[in-house]
Amino acid sequence: MPGTSQPSALDQLRRFTTVVADTGDFHGLQAFRPQDATTNPSLILKALQKPEYAGLLQAVKAAHPQAPVDELADRLLVAFGQEILAIIPGRVSTEVDARLSFSTAGTVARAQRLIGLYEAAGISRERVLVKIAATWEGIEAARQLERDGVRCNLTLLFGFAQAVACADAGVTLISPFVGRILDWYRARTGQNYVPEQDPGVLSVRRIYTYYKRFGYACEVMGASFRSTGQILALAGCDLLTISPALLAELAADHAPVSRHLDPARAQQAALERQALDEARFRFDMNEDAMATEKLAEGIRAFVADARTLDTMLAGAQ
Structure with a gap:
């Protein structure tokens, strides 16, 4: 077939970007050779529906029969993380309970517990990113945690104000949600967007350019994709x-892949540096209906899945 002599789109993408697997299904990771992996309550819950993972939940409950449900949930997340880290060479992202999204102190305490559980299992904290919702309280928690050597991945990130605040807080990595941004615009306009006009793609490009222009160390990791077109339009993003499913599509595609994001070009951009205090952050989020609505929706969805996980843990024998 024409073009099959060319490396796969996935292998070409790896020349510009670190590829991360977005899954709780660690049994399927080897085929795609990702550097890192990310999880969240929804992905863990999805994995637990498969027979091969049921034993992990039972084992956690059996090993800690007197532990409260919130501790069991953290132990289960860490158990998945351990399995993933045995397969990948890099880092795993493990999420703090979304019910703590508006509590800085609660988020800090839960993140420290997750790191403690990993370290007790012999996993270095350098291999773990603690995922935290990018609320003002979550960003402030990440600021404290980063100072204490806990690396953070700020998730449910939809608005530019969130990205600016995360960079200023010194977080290790952010996860802007490309597909969910597109979902919001599609629902309101009825349009189908090509990748070059995709609002989610354009949002990540804007953030990437801003970070590189002003020398922020924070890594940008595009997330929540709806198509390979979105992914390839962000070739060159940090991660x-x-x-x-989309990794498999990229592995089967042999079309040429070109770089779209480049730090040298970004450093030439004519941009003004921004600084946000809490009042400005909240005002800018209020002005951005998409970011406000999708952040709230995302937190609610993760909370719903966390509650389902709690029910499963409470009922496990």
Whole structure:
């Protein structure tokens, strides 16, 4: 077939971008050779529906029969993380309970517990990113945690104000949600967007350019993709976290892949540096209906899945 002599789109993408697997299904990771992996309550819950993972939940409950449900949930997340880290060479992202999204102190305490559980299992904290919702309280928690050597991945990131605040807080990595941004615009306009006009793609490009222009160390990891077109339109982004289904599509595609994001070009951009205090952050978020609505929706969805996980843990024998 024409073009099959060319490396796969996935292998070409790896020349510009670190490929991350977005899954709780660690059994399927080897096929795609990702550097890192990300999880969240929804992905863990999805994995637990498969027979091969049921034993992990039972084992956690059996090993800690007197532990409260919130501790069991953290232990289960860490158990998945350990399995993933045995397969990948890099880092795993493990999420703090979304019910703590508006509590700085609660987020800090839960993140420290997650890191403690990993370290007790012999996993270095350098291999773990603690995922935290990018609320003002979550960003402030990440500021404290980073000072204490806990690396953070700020998730449910939809608005530019969130990205600016995360960079100023010194977080290790952010995960802007490309697909969910597109979903919001599609629902309101009825349009189908090509990748070059995709609002989610354009949002990540704007953030990437801003970070590189002003020398922020914070890594940008595009997330929540709806198509390979979105992914390839962000070739050159620091990292991209991709579902197994889309990884498989990229592995089967042999079309040429070109770089779209480049730090040298970004450093030439004519931009003004921004500084946000809490009042400005909240005002800018209020002005951005998409970011406000999708952040709230995302937190609610993760909370719903966390509650389902709690029910499963409470009922496990």
